[in-house]
Amino acid sequence: MAPKRKPKLSVWKFASCDGCQLSLLDCEDELLTIAGAVEIAYFVEASRAMVKGPYDLTLVDGSITTAHDAAVIQRVRRASKYLVALGACANSGGIQALRNFTDVNDFIDAVYAKPQHIKTLKESTPIAAHVKVDFALNGCPINKHQLLAVLSAFLQGRPPMARSHSVCVDCKLQGNVCVMVMGAPCLGPVTHAGCGALCPTYHRGCYGCYGPKETPNPAALSAWFSQRLGMSEANLVRAFRAFYANAPAFRQESEAHDK
Amino acid sequence: MTNKRITVKYLARVEGEGALNIQIKDDVVTRVQLKIFEPPRFFEAFLKGRNFTEAPDITSRICGICPVAYQMSAVHAMEAALGVTVPGPIRALRRLLYCGEWIESHGLHIFMLHAPDFLGYQDAIQMAQDHPDTVKMGLRLKKVGNNLVTVLGGREIHPINVRVGGFYKAPNPRDLAPLTESLKWAREAAVKTVRWVGGFTFPEFKQDYEFVALRHGQEYPFNEGRVVSNKGLDIAVQDYEQHFVEEQVPHSHALNSNLKARGPYFVGPLARYNLNFDRLTPLAQEMAREAGLGPVCLNPFQSIIVRAVETLYAVEEALAIIETYEKPDQPAAPVSPRAVTACAATEAPRGLLYHRYRLDADGVILEAKIVPPTSQNQGTIEADLRQFVGQRLDLPDEKLTWQCEQMVRNYDPCISCATHFLKVNLERR
Incomplete structure (x- = not known):
């Protein structure tokens, strides 16, 4: 019997602190096991090797704040069978969504002397505002044990558990x-x-x-x-x-x- | 005459999104741009109107790799503003928390981001196929650091226990005691790490840098000290903005920081080491010498050795703090707001991190300024690349490109901090 192909994993980052994708590297005890169970095909923070899609499982960190990223997330979705949005940024817009309550130009003026070089959208928006998200894992940052549970569920072909209590x-x-x-x-x-x-x-x-x-x-x-x-x-x-x-x-x- | 164009689409193994454009015309490097296109997140703008008490939690979200550094610079700036001095045990706990962050951050960079360059692997996972025990040791070392942050801070990323004045809850000595065994293991592992990286082959490259770091009377710097350089700078943190200026360059979302008098400068492990070698523990000094370093190291590729030496230092310092730790009577010193402006700088794993805040009488933030390490190193990284590429035009494109990436990774740039992805375009024409 031919060995089963390892599922391809990709990890993407938009506007964020990197913490949620870092959670994967923070699984110190499990990282090499994960790498044995999936092909880490695209994870720029961790590897120079960048394998093209399609991907079986995609993890997305960060919110959409630029026209460029709004276009990229469409391509990521098309290349991904199952897409998980990680964390506060990807699922609600994150702390940078404070711009949504004001005029972003005031923010740009407050930080940059030459605002004309800054390319940004008026609002910081969650991934689900742009494409279908198959599972939302919340937290700022996410809990790495929950991330492991999502990965295990995916590998076993069952939906991840989502507790809804407070x-x-x-x-x-x-x-x-x-x-x-x-x-x-x-x-x-x-x-x-x-x-x-x-x-x-x-x-x-x-x-x-x-x-x-x-x-x-x-x-x-x-x-x-x-x-x-x-x-x-x-x-x-x-x-x-x-x-x-x-x-x-x-x-x-x-x-x-x-x- | 070389007139070529090389494009590497993404520079990996850095924290954040950036690009590198290098142009070579008639054997001359005509342009080097470290482009940081990490989407801006406007922290300094939305800090306006927040309470001074919120600054440590909000600014930690600038960076998932070094949140403790942001929390530390924020609380020190607020305490400087409000005239608060924290008692000895709280000060010791902050150093201990910083030890944890240095160990996890340096562990991540040494083993997962930088070492694969020296040994010719795409990543640490590929490296683990040939060097399983070393990679496992690195992961375990990183975990020791993360555990330290978790015990003190509640979790490794965006700890929740830090507040202006101290902590929400101070640990009991018995909470810290179990860390001792793992730290003793980590001391041996850090010694092995210094030996391992000391055996790498380093490209010949030295520059006349101006190194800038904190220097403290007795200690290797984490939280306090004067801002000093190897070219005569010796100032109190309060005078930082008189000597340094941030400038916006069109190709980057990070503001570029320069010394007003002399231009680009160098912060981070190499700067700290060169300015504070005498403050390292005897074992850390001995191991640095064994790995072939003197008290001054001018080759940025050898920063990986310095990170290993600093990891060893942080492990020993953590052991010393835990051994003498006594629980403070109160987890935090009392604070009350007033209208004032103040600043502080601490040593993030990647280098000097400066915060300044202006508060109103109720403690509401009116203005915030944050200067992260990567925006301070940006000018030096570009200058390094210009020199480095100029000396190696005969290398094949793929090798030269990889070495340029490695050069950028010498600085462990955190582009999330600087405003993230490095995309390298090497153009020869």
Whole structure:
């Protein structure tokens, strides 16, 4: 019997910090096993060898912020059978989507003396705004154990598991004392699980870096922040307008307080 | 007479998107451009209007490889602004966190990004087929660094435990004790790494660089020190902008930083080493000598040895910190905002990282300025390539192109930081 062909993996980067694709290289114990199970065909951060598509599995890191990248993602999608968007940037636009709330030209003027050389789009947009995404793995950064689970599921030909509960559930499982009880504002009730309730475990409130959970109720949380913790409207805007600023649930909530 | 054009579409094994254009006309290198087309993300603009307390978490997102560096420069700048001095144990924990980041970042660069160039492999995975034990050692060494960051910071990328004034939660000595065994293994592994990379063949190449790094009274620099150079610069960090200027060049999304008086300069491991050799541990000095380095190294290709020496240093320093660590009474010093401007610089794995912030009375950021290592090295990388290519026009195109990529990788450029992909176009005509 002829050996089965190894699936071809490609990894792409758009506007981002590189952290989510780096998570693959941070799988120190598993990297060589992964390299044995898939052909790493295109991963510029790790290799000079760049094999053309089509690819069986594609991982995309970063958001779309330039006309060039908007064209590239179309080619990437055409060359990819199964496409996974990694992280806050690829799934909501990332921290750089703060431009979506203002005029990007003000941002360019603030950073660059010669704005005419800067090529950028008005908004930072998620991959799903441009092409079909087969699976979204959230987090800023993603959790590398979840990335391994996605890779394993792909290799076994089953859909990846996507837990939809909030950070609160994980936090309770950890046995933490609720930080809100101690007066720290915490986005845990509205934030997607996946980090292992890290911030509360380290005695601080969750700052929402895994994005909104399914069916969140941020308005109720804002009311609590404001009435029980005395949070100002400006700080409510900042709380929801960070790493997942452009995710609809968080976006609506920050806009509700941005008067 | 050489009049040719070589194109390598993408320079790999760097963090970010860039391109390199080199043009050769009548045996003369007529143009060298390190193009950084990483899409701009405008951190300095959207920091305006945020609370001073948010700066460490937001700026860490500039770079997934060195988030701790951004957090450190941000908290030191805020503390300088607000007149906060952190107690000894918190200072020690910050050095320990930085040790972790240096070990993981240098481990990544030595084994996965740079060593394959010296041995002629496309990547570390291909290299692992012939050198499995070495690659496994490198991965394990990198993991020791990442574990250190995870224990102190909560996770290896974008740690969550750093705040202005200190930490959210200080570890107990018993949380750190289990790291000792792995660090002892890492010390042996770092020694082996220095020997391994010391045995590589290095292209002959030396330049009269101006090296710039922090220098501290007693320690090899991480978080504090004066900004010094081998050409007489010796200033407090507060005076940085009087001596350095950032300029925008049309071919790059990174601002190019120069010394006002003398132009391009060199930051990073080689600069730190050359300006602080006497501050290394005896073992790190001994291993550097064994690998053939003196107290000053002028060949940027040998930066891979220096990274290995610095890794050894960071491992020894981490062991020393853990041995004497006592938990602070409070995880953070109290901070209260005021209207003020202040700055700080720390030593990211890739070199000097400068932050300046202007705050209002409520601690809201009115202005932010960030100068990452790669934008400081950009001019030197271009100057190196110009010299290097000029001396090697007789090499076949493929070899010359690969050596140019290797030259760029000497600097471990982080283009995510500088604004990412290196695309090399070598043109001979």
